[in-house]
Amino acid sequence: MYGPxxxxxxxxxxxxPVLALLLVCFNQMVVEAGSSEAGDTRPKxxxxxxxxxxxxGVSGEDAYPAQLQRRLDELDYRYRVINAGVSGxxxxxxxxxxxxxxxGKPDMVILELGSxxxxxxxxxxxxxxxxxxTIQQLQEAGVTVILAGMRLPPNYGQDYTKGFEAIYxxxxxxxxxxxxxxxxEGVAASAALNQADGIHPTKAGYRIIVExxxxxxxxAIRARANPPKMLKSIE
Numbered sequence: 001m002y003g004p005x006x007x008x009x010x011x012x013x014x015x016x017p018v019l020a021l022l023l024v025c026f027n028q029m030v031v032e033a034g035s036s037e038a039g040d041t042r043p044k045x046x047x048x049x050x051x052x053x054x055x056x057g058v059s060g061e062d063a064y065p066a067q068l069q070r071r072l073d074e075l076d077y078r079y080r081v082i083n084a085g086v087s088g089x090x091x092x093x094x095x096x097x098x099x100x101x102x103x104g105k106p107d108m109v110i111l112e113l114g115s116x117x118x119x120x121x122x123x124x125x126x127x128x129x130x131x132x133x134t135i136q137q138l139q140e141a142g143v144t145v146i147l148a149g150m151r152l153p154p155n156y157g158q159d160y161t162k163g164f165e166a167i168y169x170x171x172x173x174x175x176x177x178x179x180x181x182x183x184x185e186g187v188a189a190s191a192a193l194n195q196a197d198g199i200h201p202t203k204a205g206y207r208i209i210v211e212x213x214x215x216x217x218x219x220a221i222r223a224r225a226n227p228p229k230m231l232k233s234i235e
Contacts, residue, residue, distance in 0.1 A: 042080040043224075045072075045217075046101055048094065049112030049148070052183065053085030055206070057195045062203035067210045068217075075214075077221055082106070090116045091130035098137045108220065109138055110213065112148035112183055114167065118156065124163045131167065135175050144224060146216055147172050148183040180216045183209065 047053045047065040055063020065083035072079050084101055086093065094113045101109065111134065117127040131147075138145050149168035152161045172179035184201070186208050187193045193205035201209060 040080055042078050043107035044082055044104065045079050045108045045110065046082045046084050046104065046106040047110050047112070048097075048101055049085045049110070050089040050094075050116055051085065051087035051200060052115065053083065053110075053112050054087050055083070055085065056087050056200045057197075058201075058203055058206065062206060064201075064206040064209050064213070067203075067206050068213060071210055071214060075218075077218075079108075079221065085112075088116060089113065090120075090122070091127050091134070092117075095130045095134050098134055102138070102141050102143070106143055107224070108144040108146065108217075110146045110148060110180075110217065111135065111138075112150075114150050114164070115152075118150065118152045118160075118164045121156070121160070124160070124167065127164070128167045128171065131171055132174070135171060135177065139175065144178075144220060145175070146178045146180065146213075146220055148180045148213075151182055151184075151188070178216045178220045180213060183212070185212050 045068075047068070053063070053065065055065075060066055060083070063083060063085070065081045065085070069081040072081065082104065084097075086097070089097075091113045094111075111131070113134070114127055114131065117130075135145050135147070147168055149165070149172075151165050154161060156164075169179060169181075171177065182188075187201050187205040189198075190205070191198070193208065194201055
């Protein structure tokens with residue numbers, strides 16, 4: 001018979017390879033989520049976020065990145081959307097994933113992070129710093145960043161909720177980013193558009209989110225296609 005320590009070692013010996021395999025499979029699925037065609041050369045839009053991006057509680061085809069892909073195809077925007085959402089992710093976790101996101105050579109990133117920081121009552125300054133560092137690394141790599149603004153329920157206190165909400169327009173001004181004012185606009189607090197937890201959107205909720213995203217993403221795509229000419233400075 002195995003003693004308690006031996007059983008733990010046996011379980012750990014079994015689980016570690018399984019977890020490693022799952023991680024490899026997850027990474028592969030994320031890399032290929034935007035297209036089933038090998039050798040896809042379309043510019044990449046990475047949806048970089050938490051469970052709201054990953055599509056917690058809905059199928060992969062109903063999550064907002066997949067719905068966004070279909071809308072871009074309908075609008076003849078030849079871009080490939082990749083779902084890089086991780087459920088439960090915080091701004092600190094996102095910052096640690098930047099190098100992995102950049103390894104996929106994205107052209108644009110829709111950055112949707114911070115909700116889990118706020119729901120856990122984490123430091124506003126740290127949340128802002130993490131997002132700022134993430135944005136800076138992406139921009140230094142030549143990536144166009146679109147920032148998704150977030151809000152918190154009022155029961156977190158007026159000072160905290162207002163301070164949290166202000167992070168996003170402040171960073172958008174600082175880094176000159178296109179801003180989605182509120183990612184969940186028209187969806188938050190709607191029982192008909194959210195799952196039973198009241199937090200995560202349904203397929204119909206994500207459809208509305210996609211239209212909100214397109215209001216900011218569309219002009220950003222067109223700006224990339226027709227960059228403004230640099231004017232010579234007058235000495």
